[in-house]
Amino acid sequence: MARQEQGSDGVCRRVVVFPLPFEGHMSPMLQLAELLHARGLAVTVLHTDFNAPDPARHPELAFVPSHETLPDGDATPGAGTDIVAQLLALNGACERPFREALASLLLGQRPPDVACVVVDGQWYTALGAASGLGVPVLALRTDSAAMFRSMLAFPRLRDAGYIPVKDERLDELVAELEPLRVRDLIRVDSSDTDALCGFIARVAAAMRASASGVVLNTFDAIEALELTKIQEELSCPAFAVGPLHMMCPAPADHSLHRPDRSCLAWLDAHPPRSVLYVSLGSVASVDPGVFEEMAWGLASSGVPFLWVVRPGSVHGVGTEATPRMPDGIDEEVRTRGKVVTWAPQREVLAHEAIGAFWTHCGWNSTLESICAGVPVLAQPCFADQTVNARYLTHQWGIGLELGDVIERARVAKTARMVMTGKEGGRMRERARQLKLQTNQCVASSLAIESLARYMLSL
Known part of the structure; x- marks a missing residue:
């Protein structure tokens, strides 16, 4: 005591x-x-x-x-x-x-x-x-x-x-x-x-x-x-x-939200660094059109994904209702993806199946990705998130920008780039080095x- x-x-x-x-x-x-x-x-x-x-x-x-x-x-x-x-x-x-x-x-x-x-x-x-x-x-x-x-x-x-x-x-x-x-x-x-x-x-x-x-x-x-x-x-x-x-x-x-821990068992069935984790945090929300482009971009990327879609994350749906996937995308979710309303994020990022983190670049998420050694796709929404995204991509070199306009073809291309491309590999190595520095600092x-x-x- x-x-x-x-x-x-x-x-x-x-x-x-x-x-x-x-x-x-x-x-x-x-x-x-x-x-x-x-x-x-x-x-x-x-x-x-x-x-x-x-x-x-x-x-x-x-x-x-x-x-x-x-x-x-x-x-x-x-x-x-x-x-x-x-x-x-x-x-x-x-x-x-x-x-x-x-x-x-x-x-x-x-x-x-x-x-x-x-x-x-x-x-x-x-x-x-x-x-x-x-x-x-x-x-x-x-x-x-x-x-x-x-x-x-x-x-x-x-x-x-x-x-x-x-x-x-x-x-x-x-x-x-x-x-x-x-x-x-x-x-x-x-x-x-x-x-x-x-x-x-x-x-x-x-x-x-x-x-x-x-x-x-x-x-x-x-x-x-x-x-x-x-x-x-x-x-x-x-x-x-x-x-x-x-x-x-x-x-x-x-957490103020109850996490769906079934996603950890789902991750267990995937090879190392093969899954893209997607979460825009506890407050940020997007327009329905952006949500649809995100969904179809993930669907056409060919990349396995774990996506947090919490109530209130899409404008106009309501803070208590969970947004529905666009028509026609259910098959892609069943075969390659998993959608949850909330995830135990620190445990997810620490899981060996996670290859990258599509994030709103809130500071807690930014720190957690750095500490886990996971590169990011940056989609800042407001406030400090644009500052954090710039540091992730241009100061620390562990992120790629998705751009101001979220469009399905760019989403698919950037997701493949960070998960399987050479630039993704270089970012992953920089993220690993930054994680080592972080561990030394903590110790x-x-x-x-x-x-x-x-x-x-x-």
């Missing part, structure tokens, strides 16, 4: 964490909580009622709900596609409940006392609220260092005329952020540009005004330069503690220990 860390006064210490209620944000925060607990800190998870985590999966942690009231309409999480509006609405709705819940924890404080609070980096209102209560607060960035650096630079990019993005500058390199092009900058096509810029400005301002530190789910082997640039720009320390899912002492299920990392010591010093 982990010993309880104590401050100089001999009182045990506690960390309060406040995750954003989306799977890509919840998982790394709970992984961080488990790592801190394993180092002797008590941890309380203050969470929203919306997408609340299951305390039964984490008996070592304490859980306290904030009991927020979310607005009605399109800004409600899950009710629409405007992610920026949803984040703004969540920040507005949760500021007061978070402050009151945290104040209640502090008022009734008894050993272990609160050393600090860790909030998701998108909770700009929570950063200010915790600081206002006199509690040291750190921000966990669940995206890449390159993405966070892009956010810090956003006002300068706007002043330089890069934002809003102009078609004639799409392929122009952004000198401050190479290898990014203008087309790779943070974007949310369904959101208003001014709203996006306003959100990013609030996040950056809250970081500079309130944060005692920033925690990043990344590591030197892949983002050393970006981490150096971030540290030069911020007055508070930055801790690169990733990849969190590799640092955890034992795998834990943080020698003391970042979590440094973070825990810093928390106790606050």
